Amino acid sequence: MIEFDEDRLMWEQLYETLRERIVNGVYRERMPIPSIEQLDQEFAVSRGTIRKVLRILAEEKFINPISGRGTYVRPRNEWPQDSK
Numbered sequence: 001m002i003e004f005d006e007d008r009l010m011w012e013q014l015y016e017t018l019r020e021r022i023v024n025g026v027y028r029e030r031m032p033i034p035s036i037e038q039l040d041q042e043f044a045v046s047r048g049t050i051r052k053v054l055r056i057l058a059e060e061k062f063i064n065p066i067s068g069r070g071t072y073v074r075p076r077n078e079w080p081q082d083s084k
Contacts, residue, residue, distance in 0.1 A: 010045055015053045017043075022062050022073055023083055032070040033063060 004013050018033070020026075027033045034042070039050045054071060057063045061078050065071045 011049050011052050014043060014045060014049060015056060018053060018057060019062060019083075022057070023079075027073050029073050029075050032072050035070065 004010055018027075018039075022033075036047055036050050036054070039045075040047055043050070054063065054065065058065055058071075060080055061074055062083075063071050064074050
Protein backbone atom coordinates (compact mmCIF):
# COMPACT_ATOMS: atom_id res chain seq x y z
CA MET A 1 0.00 0.00 0.00
CA ILE A 2 1.27 3.48 -0.79
CA GLU A 3 1.20 6.38 1.62
CA PHE A 4 -1.15 9.09 0.41
CA ASP A 5 -0.40 12.75 1.04
CA GLU A 6 -3.37 14.05 3.01
CA ASP A 7 -2.92 17.52 1.50
CA ARG A 8 -3.65 16.26 -2.02
CA LEU A 9 -6.70 14.61 -3.57
CA MET A 10 -6.51 10.84 -3.32
CA TRP A 11 -7.73 10.22 -6.86
CA GLU A 12 -4.97 12.47 -8.27
CA GLN A 13 -2.32 10.56 -6.36
CA LEU A 14 -3.72 7.22 -7.51
CA TYR A 15 -3.86 8.53 -11.09
CA GLU A 16 -0.21 9.61 -10.93
CA THR A 17 0.84 6.25 -9.48
CA LEU A 18 -0.98 4.14 -12.09
CA ARG A 19 0.08 6.40 -14.97
CA GLU A 20 3.69 6.19 -13.80
CA ARG A 21 3.47 2.39 -13.63
CA ILE A 22 2.17 2.30 -17.21
CA VAL A 23 4.74 4.75 -18.60
CA ASN A 24 7.62 3.04 -16.78
CA GLY A 25 6.60 -0.43 -17.95
CA VAL A 26 5.51 -1.90 -14.64
CA TYR A 27 2.24 -2.59 -16.47
CA ARG A 28 3.48 -3.53 -19.94
CA GLU A 29 1.90 -2.81 -23.31
CA ARG A 30 -0.98 -5.09 -24.25
CA MET A 31 -0.93 -6.70 -20.81
CA PRO A 32 -3.81 -6.52 -18.32
CA ILE A 33 -3.60 -4.19 -15.37
CA PRO A 34 -4.78 -5.41 -11.96
CA SER A 35 -8.53 -5.65 -11.46
CA ILE A 36 -10.51 -3.10 -9.49
CA GLU A 37 -10.61 -5.57 -6.60
CA GLN A 38 -6.82 -6.00 -6.67
CA LEU A 39 -6.26 -2.24 -6.84
CA ASP A 40 -8.70 -1.79 -3.96
CA GLN A 41 -6.68 -4.23 -1.85
CA GLU A 42 -3.37 -2.61 -2.77
CA PHE A 43 -4.34 1.04 -2.32
CA ALA A 44 -7.23 0.83 0.16
CA VAL A 45 -9.31 3.45 -1.67
CA SER A 46 -12.93 3.25 -2.72
CA ARG A 47 -13.83 1.40 -5.87
CA GLY A 48 -15.51 4.58 -7.09
CA THR A 49 -12.15 6.35 -6.86
CA ILE A 50 -10.47 3.53 -8.76
CA ARG A 51 -13.16 3.59 -11.46
CA LYS A 52 -12.72 7.35 -11.85
CA VAL A 53 -8.96 7.00 -12.32
CA LEU A 54 -9.38 4.12 -14.78
CA ARG A 55 -11.93 6.17 -16.74
CA ILE A 56 -9.46 9.07 -17.00
CA LEU A 57 -6.62 6.77 -18.08
CA ALA A 58 -8.91 5.26 -20.73
CA GLU A 59 -9.95 8.70 -21.99
CA GLU A 60 -6.27 9.61 -22.27
CA LYS A 61 -5.63 6.41 -24.28
CA PHE A 62 -3.28 4.73 -21.79
CA ILE A 63 -5.59 1.77 -21.17
CA ASN A 64 -8.33 -0.06 -23.02
CA PRO A 65 -11.14 -1.61 -20.98
CA ILE A 66 -12.61 -4.65 -22.74
CA SER A 67 -15.98 -5.76 -21.42
CA GLY A 68 -15.79 -9.19 -19.84
CA ARG A 69 -12.01 -9.51 -20.37
CA GLY A 70 -10.35 -6.82 -18.26
CA THR A 71 -8.40 -3.63 -18.81
CA TYR A 72 -5.27 -3.66 -20.94
CA VAL A 73 -2.40 -1.24 -21.45
CA ARG A 74 -2.57 0.26 -24.93
CA PRO A 75 0.48 0.17 -27.20
CA ARG A 76 2.86 3.06 -26.54
CA ASN A 77 2.25 4.56 -30.01
CA GLU A 78 -1.40 5.21 -29.02
CA TRP A 79 -0.50 7.20 -25.88
CA PRO A 80 -0.57 10.99 -25.81
CA GLN A 81 2.56 12.43 -27.45
CA ASP A 82 3.79 14.17 -24.28
CA SER A 83 3.85 10.96 -22.21
CA LYS A 84 6.41 8.86 -24.07
